[in-house]
Amino acid sequence: MIEIIQLLINGILLGSILALGAVGATMIFGVLRFAHFAHGDFMAIGAYFALTVVTVFNLPVLAALPVAMLLTGGLAILIDQVVYRRIRRVQPVILLIASFATALVLRSFIQMVWGSSNQVYQVGIQLPWRIGPFTLKPDHLLIFAAAAGLVLIVHLFLSRTRMGKAMRAMSDNMDLALVTGIPANRVIMWTWAIGGALAAAAGVFLGMDTRLHPVMGWTLLLPIFAATILGGIGRPYGAILGGLVIGCAMELSTLVIPGAYKPAVAFAIMVATLVFRPQGIIKGNA
């Protein structure tokens, strides 16, 4: 029992990181209709942007977080304008392949600038708290709080602001959004900015929890897509739930199978969802 609860704590932690990635990926899919394969590498580059801020200005990681989010959001807009925008009117599969290429370019860029060895934000050991039989690192609490805060901000943006509603409308019905007079290009830019910023946050949190490595984001792409599909593609609230479910399932699976197979669990859930409930786990159109 104690082990299960401990794994659930780890699962929610991983789940929050996946959720931040999945919300952006699902919004990009909703508005632009393609699976963004460079999303994991947005996470990684966001984490490295934060690393530079931390080492150059000697700041704590959480202070570097907004800078990393801003830079990655800007980079996402730049990549969209330079790469994706030109091919937006062709088949979605071309965009998908272009995003794959973008992923490779970003990863090589990270290796060139920051090197390919493991790095950490803070050297030294953080002593975990012992709460009864459970252990929790102070960093974990920060990650929970910051992820929850970001999810709340995304919720308020989507439900209260004009741009947020326009984004949901475009994801719902692109043609109707156009005849309503919603400016597609502006909505697309906002979608990239938010998707990139959230990916950067996910990357920074992943870096705080583990370490920084050029493929840190790429390896999480599959669980992120699994969360996106489980929550219903194009549905931000579904993606949050999907992230938490996939995160917990991956951690809990280590009770019965070796930890190395964790990504396979995400993959299995993704396939099962596609076969049995392709519309995702949430009822209705939400």
Add this chain to the structure above:
Amino acid sequence: MSLMSAEALYAGYGGVDILRNLHLRVEADEIVVIIGPNGAGKSTAMKAMFGLVPIRSGAVSYRGETITNQPAERMVSRGIAYVPQEANVFPSLSVVENLELGAYVLRGPNGPRMERVFEIFPRLKERRHQQAGVMSGGERQMVAMGRALMVEPTLLMLDEPTAGLSPRLIDETFERIRGINQLGIGVLMVEQNARQALAAADRGYVLATGENRYEDTGPALLANPEVAEMFLGG
């Protein structure tokens, strides 16, 4: 000067003209209906005027100003609102959100505009927090028209507003369209329920194979034996 007019339009997709030398005009405060058999280019005519189908030659003007091939955003800001036949609501958004987005191109508070729409469609006020996607066909049509009215249009374009509705709802819809028209809003609509549409309209156009066939007042077209035989099912 007409509210909106199309002069000698040749338009279609991928180099194939669906419309051939089409002429059409809507005066302010008028209800104009386009009827004709399937494939006559009725919807295409309206879409071309709204800038959704590329026009190869000819001109569309709004209050004397040429607006040929302009993007939808510009059309809406001028006060032209368009309601597609199908998929004409944002299903995951609430009624209120659907309406708010209708006024996206306008500045200022949405409250008064929404109250006006609620006066025309009281049912929408009752169900304002409902998700549009789970509403009935008739209610969805109200949301769709309400969304278009939010932009305070001078011209409302409706693509088959009664498609898929029950006979009772069809009557109600035409009555509402007349009500909207009485507020000083010009209406251009494409209709399959040709008899009822002509009865509700000031003027009508009969199209066939992308060309003008007949043009007259609603009652005159209804009384025209040729039109009755060929296009109104005898």
